[in-house]
Amino acid sequence: MKEYDVAIVGGGVTGASVARELSRYRLRIAVFEKEEELAFGVSKSNSGIIHSGTQNQPGSLKAKLCVRGNLLMRRISRELGVDFKEVGSLIVAFTEEERLELLKIKKESEALGVPGLRMVDPAWLKKHEPNLSDKAIAALYAPTTGIVSPYRLVYALCENAAGNEVEFHLGSKVKKIISLPAAENIPRFKIFTSKGDFRARYVINAAGLYADEVSKMAGVGGFEITPRKGEEFLLDKKREHLVNHVLYPLPTKISKGILVIKTSDGNPMIGPTAHDVSDKEDLSTSDEGLREVLENVKKMIPTIREDDIIAYFSGLRPVAGHDFIIRHEAVAPGFINVAGIQSPGLTSAPAVALMVRDILKDNGLSLRKKIFFHKYRRKENHLFSIPFEKAGKLIKKDASYGDIVCRCEMVSAKEIRDAIDRGATTLDGIKFRTRAQAGRCHGSFCTARIMKILAEKTDKPLTEITKRGKGSEIVKEERGND
Ligand SMILES: Cc1cc2nc3c(=O)[nH]c(=O)nc-3n(C[C@H](O)[C@H](O)[C@H](O)COP(=O)(O)OP(=O)(O)OC[C@H]3O[C@@H](n4cnc5c(N)ncnc54)[C@H](O)[C@@H]3O)c2cc1C
CATH class of the missing domain: 3.50.50.60 (FAD/NAD(P)-binding domain)
Incomplete structure (x- = not known):
């Protein structure tokens, strides 16, 4: 043994x-x-x-x-x-009472060693966060949030x-x-x-x-362990510059509140909710969750619209x-x-x-x-995050960088093969590593091709290719050409 x-x-x-x-x-x-x-x-x-x-x-x-x-x-x-990416964050106050609360948070956080904190005023906010509601009267800026x-x-x-x-x-x-x-x-x-x-x-x-x-x-x-569910909603990449920082409201007793998040992949995200549930596998999302998130984030960024949302998911905090x-x-x-x-x-x-x-x-x-x-x-190389000229050089070196499999997120066949070489064995594993299938079309254009690459590289029949492991197979039986 x-x-x-x-x-x-x-x-x-x-x-x-x-x-x-x-x-x-x-x-x-x-x-x-x-x-x-x-x-x-x-x-x-x-x-x-x-x-x-x-x-x-x-x-x-x-x-x-x-x-x-x-x-x-x-x-x-x-x-x-x-x-x-060190983008910094703002905890935003809308009332004098909230502004005083921010001063308390600042003092406590400084005692903990959080560096660089400072209060910013509406003029600063207008310049650095132009889409923020003009009802905001102050914010606590934390430059080290990433x-x-x-x-x-x-x-x-x-x-x-x-x-x-x-x-x-x-x-x-x-x-x-x-x-x-x-x-x-x-x-x-x-x-x-x-x-x-x-x-x-x-x-x-x-x-x-x-x-x-x-x-x-x-x-x-x-x-x-009690699972505390957080529903999150991902916005289209065309709203990439909606915010420049991570925006928080004042924290609640059990969470940091519902946020507008700048993400590392470019799509802004809104959420999460925070509700205790009993099932450790309950990853469902709900209309109520969506309403709660929209209602809250619109107070900070009024121009967010429901049809900006391209995907949603929930996670469970192990409390x-x-x-x-x-x-x-x-x-x-x-x-x-x-x-x-x-x-x-x-x-x-x-x-x-x-x-x-x-x-x-x-x-x-x-x-x-x-x-x-x-x-x-x-x-690893990700075409979505490198300048055009560098992508051109990569394609010259290896043509399969130019073979675009996921058009929404610009992911090439080479990146998918690399992800498999680095350990991906499922469709979700490829999605998390490369972003292929994570765009607006949710993989309707690229999933079949990715499955084919995965089957070829792992020498498995298509019937054994799964979304996230056993029980999530996509194809029941392979059919011949006839
Ligand atoms: C909606 C939401 C938003 C969040 N946002 C943030 C954030 O922005 N910043 C931040 O700092 N934190 C955030 N968190 C918290 C953060 O995601 C978690 O604290 C962190 O991911 C926990 O990681 P973990 O490795 O402890 O747990 P997990 O990632 O769950 O890893 C535990 C692993 O153990 C495996 N496992 C369980 N039982 C067994 C078993 N019997 N045998 C073998 N394997 C087993 C599971 O399959 C799992 O993969 C957020 C959480 C949620 C839900």
Whole structure:
């Protein structure tokens, strides 16, 4: 039975960040992910904001890790070739009472170490955010807020971790964990998965919405995960310059409110709602959600129209009380919970990874640095994000860059083949990596061609090509030419 030093349950941004951080050390590390591909959990459906740290409860873990994560994300993005754009954000006030609230947020955030905060007036807003309602009387400007593609970040972290010898077991659901008697004070676990059994000295539970269930497998109770649904609506790229910053209203008790978001791929996004639900798989969107989002964002940007919306989705925040739960569990020595990673979990991930590293060290894991840690990753080419002349040069070098498969998002056959070489095995995996199928036509033009490329490259029949893993096949049976 294969044995690892550290087993990580969950291949979202938390598990990926921990895996990449630990891959600096001489350790045998495995990530177990139940889905067919990485980043198919909460990490695929969020707003992609690297928050500055202005809206967290002072004294909370979230507050500390968010500010630190924001800082670390810049270096990590540079090393991994991930597009991180520091666009800045505005929390907008419409009444004198809200303006006073902003002053309070500013003071608390400065105490947390959020840099560069300043109050801006209507004249500043008119100049820098011309589509903002002229009813806004002030805003709190946070220059360090950034945006990334959340799934491309996870893929980059995992690709780099794999290059540094982390093993990824995909489609491997952890079903049972047994704590074995510790040998020489070193803990041991037996991990039963849907694809075989393994041993590990330490287990990191980064299972997102299912972290409560995985924790119970190791005999650790004490918290439940409640899914808090956020519905989000993506606007057409023709509205790309609708906003120049991420716009927040004043935060509510349970969320940062409903935002107008500049995204790393250009389409503005509006949302998310925040409502607790009972089903961990309920990713439905609703007319009420749409109404709630439109009503709220129109207060900030009155020109947003329903027919600007080209796509919608929802995500579920894994909520376990008000804060993250990141701790070594003394009742199961060697078991570390990283649970309740709701927002700002994307931002905090690099700081969470450092915290987990320190917890492992404090609990007996010896951390010896590898002589060669490959910290850089070769960045992939995306035609949609490079200047025309560079695209021309690429096409001259390799004609398949000129073979455009997705016309809405300008994605070539070469990019799709590269995505498959880098690990995509499903249509969604290709969409998240390349944006093919993410445009206005929702893949009606390109899906058949992408399926063909996927079938050819993976040597599978079309009937085995899926949207997001088993049970989501597109074609029932292949028909001949007759
Ligand atoms: C609508 C919305 C908007 C958000 N916006 C932002 C934002 O702008 N900025 C920000 O910082 N944060 C944001 N967040 C929060 C952020 O998305 C999450 O905190 C983060 O993605 C959590 O990552 P994770 O890796 O902990 O969980 P996940 O991404 O869910 O990863 C957990 C993984 O564990 C796997 N798993 C579960 N059970 C098992 C098992 N038994 N065996 C094997 N694998 C298992 C799952 O399949 C999953 O892939 C938002 C969240 C939502 C819902």
